[in-house]
Structure formats: structure tokens, C-alpha cells
Amino acid sequence: MNLNDCWKYLIYPPVDVDDEALRSHFAGKWVVVTGASSGIGEKLALRLIGVKAKLYLIARNEQKLNSLCDLAKSQGTEAHYTAIDLRDREQLDVLCRDLPRRLPCLSFLFCNAGKSIHRTIHDSESRMHDFDRTMDLNYRAHVSLSLALMPSLRIAGGRIVFTSSVSSLYPSIPGWSAYHASKCAVNVWCTTARHEFKSLKVKVQIAYMPLVHTPMADVDPQYRRMPAYSADEAACILLRLAMSRKFSYRPWWAWIMKIGSHFGE
Ligand SMILES: NC(=O)c1ccc[n+]([C@@H]2O[C@H](COP(=O)([O-])OP(=O)(O)OC[C@H]3O[C@@H](n4cnc5c(N)ncnc54)[C@H](OP(=O)(O)O)[C@@H]3O)[C@@H](O)[C@H]2O)c1
Structure with missing residues (x-):
């Protein structure tokens, strides 16, 4: 193992999830995945298809969603999709009215x-729309x-x-104000919901994901070269969390970064 591999192993310890465990949690249950056409969401959908979860997929790329649904059906499970720009409030309102009727029981x-x-x-x-778009997609739509x-x-x-x-746990890194503001809003919503939902049967969970090699991260050549999780591994992180x-x-190193970030303030 060379130094690069050791570094990767330490910062991004391998993660996997057992198909048997997945099957017992997800087979036959309805699962909605937003962002299912690419990166982490696509790998998540593929793992879920493999264990015969029933899927409802959401993103803009209709061709991709359609072929994932075809694959699901060819493997004997049910799958539907809506191709939608989640930032479009009118389209989103229609989807929000329609989905509960189509999925009366969602796991x-x-x-x-x-x-x-x-x-x-x-x-x-002159780019207020950057702030609106990240907030609309990352926070408001969800x-x-x-x-x-x-x-x-x-x-x-x-x-x-x-x-x-x-x-977003140490958010004052230059250049990321729009993205981090939207993810911080998500973080606050989830931590509030965690307490508010205690008396309900619904649980909220959140993955503070590190760098993952996906089309989103890899547009930046600097990130492309850095060690990171694969989209498959990130999907496993979400699935393990959802079963826990x-x-x-x-x-594990998030707390070190958080302490470090206080010195930069
Ligand atoms: N990659 C990382 O390093 C990293 C790190 C931390 C957190 N995350 C988070 O992980 C999640 C997944 O990202 P990823 O890395 O897998 O990126 P990705 O490969 O670019 O996937 C993003 C997904 O979001 C969908 N999407 C984007 N804009 C949309 C819109 N306006 N309406 C509906 N769907 C839209 C995309 O589908 P369409 O283009 O078909 O619409 C795609 O399916 C994101 O929430 C991201 O913030 C990623």
C-alpha cells in the first residue's frame, strides 16, 4: 500500500453493506429517491433495485430515470418516476399534491x-439567482x-x-456561501425535526457526507485528484444510516475539522 492509499484508507475507510441486510429492510417497501439520475442517488437506486425495493425516482433527466425504471421492472420490482426541475415551484406543488395519492404508505x-x-x-x-437556486433545490424542495x-x-x-x-458543519470556507447556507438550513431542519418527531412514528436522519467522486464534485480538477469516497460507497453510507x-x-474526523475551523474564525 503506498502513502496515497494509506491516506485514503484512513480518511475514507471502506464502507459496504450486506445485501441480506438490505433485503430485510427494503424489499417490497416504497422508497422515494430524489437526485436518482446521477452520482450518489443513481447508485442508491441501483442497490435498491437489486434487493427489490419499490422505487419512485425524481430528477430532471427523464431518459436516465426511465432506464432505471425499466431495469427495476426487468428485475421484477415496481418503479415509477417524475422528471421535474425541483426548483420550479409550480411543478413541485403538482408533484406534492400527486405523490401522497400515489404512495399512501411510504417507508x-x-x-x-x-x-x-x-x-x-x-x-x-449580479447573481442573486445562485442563492435562490441552491436554496430552492437543496432546502425548499425537500x-x-x-x-x-x-x-x-x-x-x-x-x-x-x-x-x-x-x-456545512464548519461553513465559513470562502466561496461556498450559497451551498453551505442551503445545507445549513437542511441541518437545522433535521435537528429540529429530530426532536419534534419523537412522538410521531416518523424518523429523520442526516448524512454529513464528505467528498465523493461524482459528476458534481469532479467538475473541479482539484477535487478529481483528491482521495474521496466513490458514489457506490456514499450510497452504502446512506443505506446503512437508513437501517440504523x-x-x-x-x-470520524469531522470533529477535528470543526475544532480547526474555530481557529480560522
Ligand atoms: N459529491 C460530493 O462530494 C458531495 C459531498 C457532500 C454532499 N453531497 C451531496 O450529495 C447529493 C448528491 O450529489 P452527487 O454528488 O451525487 O451529485 P450529482 O451526481 O451531480 O447528482 C445530483 C443529482 O441531483 C439532481 N438534480 C440537480 N439539480 C436538480 C433540479 N433542479 N431538479 C431535480 N433534480 C436535480 C441531478 O439530476 P438531474 O440533473 O437529472 O436533474 C442528480 O440526479 C447532493 O445533495 C450533494 O449536495 C455531495
């Missing part, structure tokens, strides 16, 4: 679709879906699992 809602923007505030002087699907989740004793970012009693996943 898992993975709030995973996301957009990241790396741009300083100074360079955003709160909207969660509220609409609460009755269906209550019936199943279901779970809402958010994909957040570990860097824990409220959150965060990499």
Missing part, C-alpha cells in the same frame, strides 16, 4: 438531489416533499434521510 424518503456552487460573494454581485409525504410516512413508520455535507437507529452519519 423511506431520500432527500438527495443537490446543486453546489463555488463562487465568492464578491463575484456574485422540505416541501417531506411535508407532503408526512401522512404516508406516518402510516409506514417511515424515515426521511437527507444528504448534507460535512463541510442513529440520527446522523459524519466521518
Whole structure:
């Protein structure tokens, strides 16, 4: 093992999930995955298809969603999709009215679709839309879906699992104000819901995900070269969290970064 591999092993310890365990938690249950057309969400959908979960997939890329649904059906499970821009409030309202009727009993809602923007505030002087778009997708759309699907989740004793970012735990890194603000909003919603939902049958969980090699992260050549989890491994992190009693996943080194970030303030 060379130094690079050791570093990767330490910071990103391998993660996997057993198919038998997956099957016992997900087979035959309805699961909604947003952002299912690419990266982490796509791998998540593929693992769930493999254990015959019933899927409802959401993203913009219709061709991709359609072929995932075809694959699911060819493997003997049910799958549907809605191709939608989750930032479009009118389309989102229609989906939020429609989904509870189509899924009256929902076991898992993975709030995973996301957009990241790396741009300083100074360079955003005429780009208010960057802040609106990240907030609308990363935060507002998922709160909207969660509220609409609460009755269906209550019936199943279901779970809402958010994909957040570990860097939003120490958010003052230059260039990430729009992305981190939207993920911090998610973090606050989840920690509040965690307490509010105690008397309900619905559980909320959040993954503070570290770097993952996906189309989102790999647009930046610097991130492309860095050690990171694969999208498969990140999907396993979400699945393991969804099968556990824990409220959150965060990499073991998150607390060190958090302390370090106080010195940078
Ligand atoms: N990659 C990382 O290093 C990393 C680290 C921490 C957290 N995360 C989080 O992980 C989640 C998944 O990201 P990823 O890395 O897998 O990125 P990705 O490969 O770019 O996937 C993003 C997904 O979100 C969907 N999406 C984007 N804009 C949308 C819109 N307007 N309406 C509906 N769907 C939309 C995309 O589908 P369409 O383009 O088809 O719409 C795609 O399926 C995100 O919430 C991200 O913030 C990623």
C-alpha cells in the first residue's frame, strides 16, 4: 500500500453493506429517491433495485430515470418516476399534491438531489439567482416533499434521510456561501425535526457526507485528484444510516475539522 492509499484508507475507510441486510429492510417497501439520475442517488437506486425495493425516482433527466425504471421492472420490482426541475415551484406543488395519492404508505424518503456552487460573494454581485437556486433545490424542495409525504410516512413508520455535507458543519470556507447556507438550513431542519418527531412514528436522519467522486464534485480538477469516497460507497453510507437507529452519519474526523475551523474564525 503506498502513502496515497494509506491516506485514503484512513480518511475514507471502506464502507459496504450486506445485501441480506438490505433485503430485510427494503424489499417490497416504497422508497422515494430524489437526485436518482446521477452520482450518489443513481447508485442508491441501483442497490435498491437489486434487493427489490419499490422505487419512485425524481430528477430532471427523464431518459436516465426511465432506464432505471425499466431495469427495476426487468428485475421484477415496481418503479415509477417524475422528471421535474425541483426548483420550479409550480411543478413541485403538482408533484406534492400527486405523490401522497400515489404512495399512501411510504417507508423511506431520500432527500438527495443537490446543486453546489463555488463562487465568492464578491463575484456574485449580479447573481442573486445562485442563492435562490441552491436554496430552492437543496432546502425548499425537500422540505416541501417531506411535508407532503408526512401522512404516508406516518402510516409506514417511515424515515426521511437527507444528504448534507460535512463541510456545512464548519461553513465559513470562502466561496461556498450559497451551498453551505442551503445545507445549513437542511441541518437545522433535521435537528429540529429530530426532536419534534419523537412522538410521531416518523424518523429523520442526516448524512454529513464528505467528498465523493461524482459528476458534481469532479467538475473541479482539484477535487478529481483528491482521495474521496466513490458514489457506490456514499450510497452504502446512506443505506446503512437508513437501517440504523442513529440520527446522523459524519466521518470520524469531522470533529477535528470543526475544532480547526474555530481557529480560522
Ligand atoms: N459529491 C460530493 O462530494 C458531495 C459531498 C457532500 C454532499 N453531497 C451531496 O450529495 C447529493 C448528491 O450529489 P452527487 O454528488 O451525487 O451529485 P450529482 O451526481 O451531480 O447528482 C445530483 C443529482 O441531483 C439532481 N438534480 C440537480 N439539480 C436538480 C433540479 N433542479 N431538479 C431535480 N433534480 C436535480 C441531478 O439530476 P438531474 O440533473 O437529472 O436533474 C442528480 O440526479 C447532493 O445533495 C450533494 O449536495 C455531495
